[in-house]
Every structure is written in C-alpha cells, then in structure tokens.
Amino acid sequence: MTGFAWAPFAVNLAAAAGTALAVLLAAFAVGRAKGMHRVVDIAWGAAFAAVALVSYALSAGYGDDGRRLLVTTATMLWGLRLALHISQRGRGHGEDPRYERLLAKAPGNRAAYALRMVYLLQAALVWLVSLPVQAAQYTAGPLGVSAIIGGALWAAGFAFESVGDFQLARFKADPRNRGRIMDRGLWSWTRHPNYFGDFLVWWGLFALACGTWQAAAVSLVSPLVMSYLLIFGSGMRLLDNHLADRPGYAAYTARTSGFFPLPPRRAPREGTRSR
Template sequence: MAVDLGTSRRTGFAVVVGVYVAAGLAAWVVVAVGRGGHPLGLTFWADLVATLVVFAASVVVGNASLYDPYWSVAPGVIVVAWVWWRSGGDLGAITGRQWAVLVLVLVWAVRLTANWAVSWRGLGHEDWRYVQLRETRPGWLPWWVISLTGIQVMPTLVVFGGLLAVWPAVTVTGRSWGWLDVLAVLVTGAAILVEAVADRQLHRFAGDPGNRGRIMDRGLWRYSRHPNYLGEISFWWGLWLFGLAAAPRWWWTVAGPVVMILLFAFVSVPMMDRRSLARRPAYAEHMRRVPALIPAPGRGSRMAA
C-alpha cells in the first residue's frame, strides 16, 4: 500500500534526496563487501542494488517517477568513482582524456537532472507513460512487475551498457590524446548542446498559453520531431568514441549506443508520437513533413505564423 506523503514539490524533493542517499549507501555497502573484486563487476552489482532501493521506495510512495532522475544521476556518480579509483584519488594523476570524459558526463548529468527537476511537480505527479502502462496492463500482471522490470531495471541495464565504453576511456591510459578524442569531444559536446537547446525551446513553447493545442515546429523542432532524443542518443555515441580512442579492442561496446538507438526509435519516439496524434490530429501531417530524429535535406516543418 502506498504511503500518502502529500503533493508539494518540497516534500517530493526531500523524499527523492533521502531515497537517493539511501540508494548510494546501499551501493557503497556492495562495493565495500566485494572489495577485491573487479571494479567493473562491483559497479554493476552496486548499480543494480541502488536501483532496487529506488524501486522499493517508489512502491512505498506509489509513484514510479521516483526513478526518473536515476537515468542522469547514476552515470555521473559511476564515472566519478571510476576516475577516482584509477587515479588513486590524486587529481594530478588524472589524464586529459579522463578530465574530458568526466567534465562532459557531469555537465550532461547536472543539466538533465535539472531539466527533470524543473518539470517534476512532486509525488502527486507521475510520468504519463507510467500512468498509461498501469491503466492498459493485463489484469493478471501486477503493476510492480512492470515497474520493476520495464521502468527501472531495464533502463539501469541500458545505461550501464552505454557506460561500458566509458570504462576503457577512463581506466586505460596507455594511448595518448589523438584526433579520435577531438572528435569524441565535438560529438559529445554538440549532443549536450542540442539536447539542452531542444529542451529549453520546448519549455518556452509549452509555457506560452498562446501555444495551447499547437504543434511545436520551431527552432530545432522544425527539423526533427524529437531533437532532444537525437541529442541523448548522440551523447552515448560520443562516449563510445572516447572508449574507442583509449582502447580500440573495446570496440564491441558499440552495443551500448546501438541499444540506445533501439530504445528511443522503437519505444520512446512511437509513444510520444501516438500521444501527440491522439491530442492533435494535425500531427499526422507534421509526421509526414518532419523526420523523427535525424534531419533530412528538403524536409522540415513550415514555421508557424
């Protein structure tokens, strides 16, 4: 049974902070108990245990969105831990590539978490996709199973898969800085910028009462229906380039960004498009004019008057 903790933002954020501190402590216990094991394996189990703590809390408060910031919080913590472990806690021992990865990941993490915080209204606010899943699930399937596997554990595994390329990027230091690192910085930095600009443009559009019922077809959204998703996908490809630059034999970690493409292209984009179609019939024409993710020459929505 869910506990009613009210709907205020202050209460909600206090609960989130408390839960994430508890999740972090649980992850630390896993690492402490497994001391001596491979850091990559310990990170995986610590990540999974932290996810289970957040899941348990989400069941108690009756809101699966308690997990939402985990997508951006966990990677920053993990990368900091890996760099700290590899450098022995000596800031002077951190290489240029490690600094580049660390700074870019932290900028991405802080911005994305802040974006979530701005839009989250408290424990009374749950992502519409979760509400839809709860209402349309088969009667024989408990909600907690869907929440645990599809909403929380699955994204944790997907993100950890994306971070596999970061492991060699911040722990293998035998290769000097090269052109591939420069490309990685450009791709990752541009991805963060695209995602930030797209989110900002969307917030400003949605916050204008005069745009109620209209389709967002301005700025970056004129050329892509989901430029924020494009930025997110590109971010993980940029991290993979860092891993490739540090250790080419880890090329197989390309599976991480590939899974990101599949997740957004076949889950997130269709869900968002179906919702927009249901609310705005004219969105069908918008879909014909504007590509889902990658802008195409000659295609693009006409600017609204």
C-alpha cells in the same frame, strides 16, 4: 604507458553494476512511497553520473588522466542536466502515462512488477550503455584524433538537446501556446531534438573511449543499443505512437523529419494542437 587495464576494468564492471543498482533501488523506494514511478526517469541520468564518478575514483593510476577527467566530466554534465530537467518538467504532474499503461498489465503485485520491469531493467541498461564511460577510464593511450571527434560530437549533442529542451519548456510556459504543437526552432527540423542530442552524446562518448582497439571493441555495443532505443525502442517510435491521434500531429510529421535534423518540408499547415 599504453594499452588497456583488463583486470581493474573487470572490477570496475562489477562496481558500476552495483552503483547503477543502488541508484535505481533508491529511486524505487521513492517511487513506491510517492505512488508514482516517473521518478525513475530522474534516476536514469543520475545513475550515469554516479557510474562515471565511481569509475573515475577506481581507475586512478590506470588510464590517461586527461581522458578520465574529460569523460567523467562530460558524463556527469549530461546526466545531471538531464535529471534536473526531467525533475523540473514533471513537477506538479501525476504519473507518466507510459508507466500507467505498463503497470495496468501487471499480472500480480504492481510494486514487484514495477521493480522488475522498470527499475531493474533500467539499472541493467545503465550498466550496458555506460560501457564507454567505464572503458575510457582504463585506456592509457593519450588523447588523439578520436578524442577530438568524440568531444565535438558530445558537445554538439549536449547543445542540441539542451537547446531543444529549453525551447520546448519556454513554448509550454506561454499560455497562448496551450493545445498547440511545438514546431519552432530545432523542433521544426526534427520532431525529437532531445533524442537526436542523446544519439550524438553517446557516439561522442564512444569515440572518447577509443584510445585503444580494446576499449573500442568492449564499448561499441553501447552507442548501438542507445541508438536502437532512441529510434526504434522507447524513444521516437513510442512517443510518435502516443501523439499520433493529436489533432495537427499528422501535418507536423508530414513536414518535419522524424529523427535526423533536416530542413522542414513544405506542407499545408493546419490548426495544430499539441504534445
């Protein structure tokens, strides 16, 4: 059996939209009750895991079973690890400054503005970015070269962001590093190893979906949108702007690649203070 199951995939698109919306609405209820909307960042990864699981259940009998299981497992591992990491990182902290600044501009009811500009927007992005995860479930062609490439990209990205997050968490946990910039390990090769890892993960998932040209065509927008967000949108650019005034950050940017990992450039080190 080869090809792409268009009609069941169309049903899946609607189910995935409903799943993403349900997860983000639940997060909104929690965020409003707590008076803190950073919970949406936990829901981001969890929503992808939920979409993958629902798509796997709905696609039984349509796509290649090996591809379905591989893509679902990869997406759930990525999404749940990210949700757990962000949950642990935010424990004991107040509202994320990004959402404080956004909600300070609310023209009316802050809760309604947060729902519209944060939660519903992220639900739409989860649906759009997860297109390779959905399309892969309905691709009947057997695993081939594209799956090997995709699996390798996903594994490299997952390892890169996991190691980067672990290194940063361990650095911050040491009182001797208070006020210093993390510029060791992967952070000496790129200022954003977690974002670069996400970049590889989503191009890998796209490659895993490419068992047919139809699946590739319908899901190419996903890694393109994710790449734009990571590099020019709410990822690297926004964080660099937020940290730009920190003492020592200019020296760090002078010697460290912004996104793609490169050997650190030689530059005079100054007393650094941190992210």
